[in-house]
Amino acid sequence: MALKIALLPGDGVGPEVLAQAVKCLEAVEETFNQHFIFKEAPVGAIAIDKKGTPLPDATLKLCKESDAVLFGAIGDPKYDNDPDAKVRPEQGLLQLRKELGLFANIRPVLSHPTLLDKSPLKKKVINGTDFVIYRELTGGIYFGEKKLNDDGTKASDLCEYTEDEISRIAHLAFKAAKGRKKKLTLIDKANVLESSRLWRKVVTKIGESYPEVALDFMFVDNAAMQIILNPKQFDVILTENMFGDIISDEGSVIGGSIGLLASASIGEENALFEPIHGSYPQAKGKNIANPIASILSAAMLLEHFGLTEEAWAVKKAVDKSLKKGVVTPDLKENSQYGTNQVGDFIAHNI
Amino acid sequence: MALKIALLPGDGVGPEVLAQAVKCLEAVEETFNQHFIFKEAPVGAIAIDKKGTPLPDATLKLCKESDAVLFGAIGDPKYDNDPDAKVRPEQGLLQLRKELGLFANIRPVLSHPTLLDKSPLKKKVINGTDFVIYRELTGGIYFGEKKLNDDGTKASDLCEYTEDEISRIAHLAFKAAKGRKKKLTLIDKANVLESSRLWRKVVTKIGESYPEVALDFMFVDNAAMQIILNPKQFDVILTENMFGDIISDEGSVIGGSIGLLASASIGEENALFEPIHGSYPQAKGKNIANPIASILSAAMLLEHFGLTEEAWAVKKAVDKSLKKGVVTPDLKENSQYGTNQVGDFIAHNI
Ligand SMILES: CC(C)[C@H](C(=O)O)[C@@H](O)C(=O)O
Ligand SMILES: CC(C)[C@H](C(=O)O)[C@@H](O)C(=O)O
Numbered sequence: 001m002a003l004k005i006a007l008l009p010g011d012g013v014g015p016e017v018l019a020q021a022v023k024c025l026e027a028v029e030e031t032f033n034q035h036f037i038f039k040e041a042p043v044g045a046i047a048i049d050k051k052g053t054p055l056p057d058a059t060l061k062l063c064k065e066s067d068a069v070l071f072g073a074i075g076d077p078k079y080d081n082d083p084d085a086k087v088r089p090e091q092g093l094l095q096l097r098k099e100l101g102l103f104a105n106i107r108p109v110l111s112h113p114t115l116l117d118k119s120p121l122k123k124k125v126i127n128g129t130d131f132v133i134y135r136e137l138t139g140g141i142y143f144g145e146k147k148l149n150d151d152g153t154k155a156s157d158l159c160e161y162t163e164d165e166i167s168r169i170a171h172l173a174f175k176a177a178k179g180r181k182k183k184l185t186l187i188d189k190a191n192v193l194e195s196s197r198l199w200r201k202v203v204t205k206i207g208e209s210y211p212e213v214a215l216d217f218m219f220v221d222n223a224a225m226q227i228i229l230n231p232k233q234f235d236v237i238l239t240e241n242m243f244g245d246i247i248s249d250e251g252s253v254i255g256g257s258i259g260l261l262a263s264a265s266i267g268e269e270n271a272l273f274e275p276i277h278g279s280y281p282q283a284k285g286k287n288i289a290n291p292i293a294s295i296l297s298a299a300m301l302l303e304h305f306g307l308t309e310e311a312w313a314v315k316k317a318v319d320k321s322l323k324k325g326v327v328t329p330d331l332k333e334n335s336q337y338g339t340n341q342v343g344d345f346i347a348h349n350i
Numbered sequence: 351m352a353l354k355i356a357l358l359p360g361d362g363v364g365p366e367v368l369a370q371a372v373k374c375l376e377a378v379e380e381t382f383n384q385h386f387i388f389k390e391a392p393v394g395a396i397a398i399d400k401k402g403t404p405l406p407d408a409t410l411k412l413c414k415e416s417d418a419v420l421f422g423a424i425g426d427p428k429y430d431n432d433p434d435a436k437v438r439p440e441q442g443l444l445q446l447r448k449e450l451g452l453f454a455n456i457r458p459v460l461s462h463p464t465l466l467d468k469s470p471l472k473k474k475v476i477n478g479t480d481f482v483i484y485r486e487l488t489g490g491i492y493f494g495e496k497k498l499n500d501d502g503t504k505a506s507d508l509c510e511y512t513e514d515e516i517s518r519i520a521h522l523a524f525k526a527a528k529g530r531k532k533k534l535t536l537i538d539k540a541n542v543l544e545s546s547r548l549w550r551k552v553v554t555k556i557g558e559s560y561p562e563v564a565l566d567f568m569f570v571d572n573a574a575m576q577i578i579l580n581p582k583q584f585d586v587i588l589t590e591n592m593f594g595d596i597i598s599d600e601g602s603v604i605g606g607s608i609g610l611l612a613s614a615s616i617g618e619e620n621a622l623f624e625p626i627h628g629s630y631p632q633a634k635g636k637n638i639a640n641p642i643a644s645i646l647s648a649a650m651l652l653e654h655f656g657l658t659e660e661a662w663a664v665k666k667a668v669d670k671s672l673k674k675g676v677v678t679p680d681l682k683e684n685s686q687y688g689t690n691q692v693g694d695f696i697a698h699n700i
Contacts, residue, residue, distance in 0.1 A: 120578050157543045160506035201502070224600035250574035258575065
């Protein structure tokens with residue numbers, strides 16, 4: 001049965017990198033005799049321009065009817081510095097996460113043997129790093145009530161969590177830890193926040209059903225330090241929405257480039273795969289954006305549907321491009337390879 | 351006129367490191383013919399043990415009557431993992447900040463020429479780093495309403511800011527930038543949070559009165575990455591309470607040890623000086639904690655009261671201890687010097 005994949009290129013470099021991921025999936029179709037049905041729809045700033053809303057109904061409908069969503073990137077600087085903007089591209093992504101119930105964002109962080117030199121961190125600090133972040137994605141301060149008083153002098157955001165929201169992602173994270181190095185670290189700010197104390201209570205309780213997994217706790221300020229001081233201490237990190245946003249971008253420095261990091265956003269019925277990098281508007285149309293994060297998102301999609309061999313072939317091809325130096329300029333100064341050429345090389349090697 | 355200094359040693363290694371800062375201030379008294387009046391009071395876990403509350407009235411009164419507070423550290427693990435604890439040591443510090451109106455927490459981040467090797471970051475990345483973080487300290491999610499529903503299945507924290515809260519610290523930060531490299535970066539999450547959009551609006555407006563300062567904006571997730579990728583790009587960072595907590599602990603990896611970072615918390619009428627490190631309970635009583643952050647807090651205190659020469663003498667003496675390797679084990683493996691010996695050496699060199 002053919003997988004239905006919704007393609008949401010979005011803004012900035014999104015379309016360019018997504019095109020490379022599609023190339024790779026097409027190569028998978030050929031090599032492994034698979035069949036995917038691709039359908040494309042607008043989201044983000046481009047959807048605002050075309051349809052007046054960052055998540056048009058037709059786009060949402062397509063996503064709901066598909067087996068998975070492959071997402072490019074979102075965001076346009078023209079909205080960032082306008083505090084009075086009524087619609088924002090990011091709302092499209094947030095609404096999509098909410099509507100599809102994508103409560104768990106999964107972000108693997110690995111050091112790449114061929115890229116140890118690219119990281120601002122010392123080789124001995126990062127070599128061998130292999131952890132994965134489980135970030136809660138549809139709750140917390142992102143979705144709590146927002147208020148602005150009438151004269152615009154007071155604003156607030158509510159960070160709210162329920163036991164159920166915590167518990168469903170906690171189970172996923174514990175299961176992941178069971179199949180890995182059997183360690184789970186909850187990152188919170190329980191010495192200050194009531195919501196963090198609820199996280200600690202619920203996760204501690206759930207931990208009792210996973211006796212083989214060692215559970216520890218870390219305050220988010222300390223965690224921001226520990227991820228740089230000693231990233232090898234982590235196996236599975238579990239955290240709430242905002243802390244996960246910060247910690248996972250921070251973690252990207254380990255791999256040598258944010259252009260390498262993919263993520264999966266999982267719900268009960270839907271799944272979305274996207275690079276963790278943003279829309280990188282300065283690079284738009286220049287054929288210089290690194291397509292690897294997007295391609296690895298496609299690999300995560302394949303894995304999600306049990307297409308292990310296929311996913312492995314994609315990852316192997318990515319490794320080859322890294323080893324051979326067929327990479328974009330973020331990884332090799334004055335590289336002659338652009339987004340397209342790297343995509344072609346990887347697709348060709350699948 | 352003698353400065354009245356309240357000493358709040360607090361928990362863990364707090365008393366040990368604070369004692370070294372006091373030694374240094376005593377050396378300043380001798381060398382510069384100054385006079386300080388020291389009075390000590392309990393705060394934190396130790397105050398809970400003695401008085402049943404982390405901030406006893408007498409302690410608060412002493413602080414209010416003093417010209418400045420010199421603070422050790424706060425926190426005890428026995429409270430961290432108890433979601434039902436009714437009182438917590440940290441409340442003492444938070445309440446103190448609020449009661450004294452300490453709205454601006456100022457944290458300098460510098461690379462130390464003699465310690466470049468100690469950082470997990472590469473030399474070329476950090477060499478020459480010199481920025482300062484202005485963290486709002488009495489607002490935001492730390493102090494907004496906290497709720498837990500009756501059956502303990504739902505918890506929330508409110509992040510709230512007013513124009514006035516933003517504006518008073520923004521002015522301090524712009525003034526600081528004017529006297530430095532004339533760049534101010536506001537860290538926020540304006541693409542998601544209403545409160546961040548208020549920050550952006552207010553800071554943009556205030557920026558117009560400081561035309562010589564270049565103002566830019568950075569989302570907190572990106573900032574967590576940029577601080578590691580390229581810390582030299584920053585001059586003055588301005589941010590809200592929670593983001594400041596995370597970003598400044600993260601920034602500590604640049605200096606080579608969190609045991610070096612001091613901070614000043616400033617209000618209209620009061621000022622408090624403390625190391626940014628915590629109570630480090632594992633090291634308590636072992637004479638191994640690095641006293642330099644506490645000693646540099648004392649130097650910030652001197653600077654705050656215009657005692658520039660005195661502050662300079664303390665900083666010079668700290669530099670000497672670093673250069674001569676008279677440092678605690680966090681900075682030199684198997685160092686024969688303990689907290690006390692380093693304190694003695696520095697005091698002796700003032
Ligand atoms: C674009 C933005 C709203 C988003 C987020 O903060 O979740 C992004 O930073 C991410 O991490 O996917
Ligand atoms: C102890 C804790 C409440 C405090 C904070 O989060 O503000 C500490 O981490 C700090 O940064 O001073």
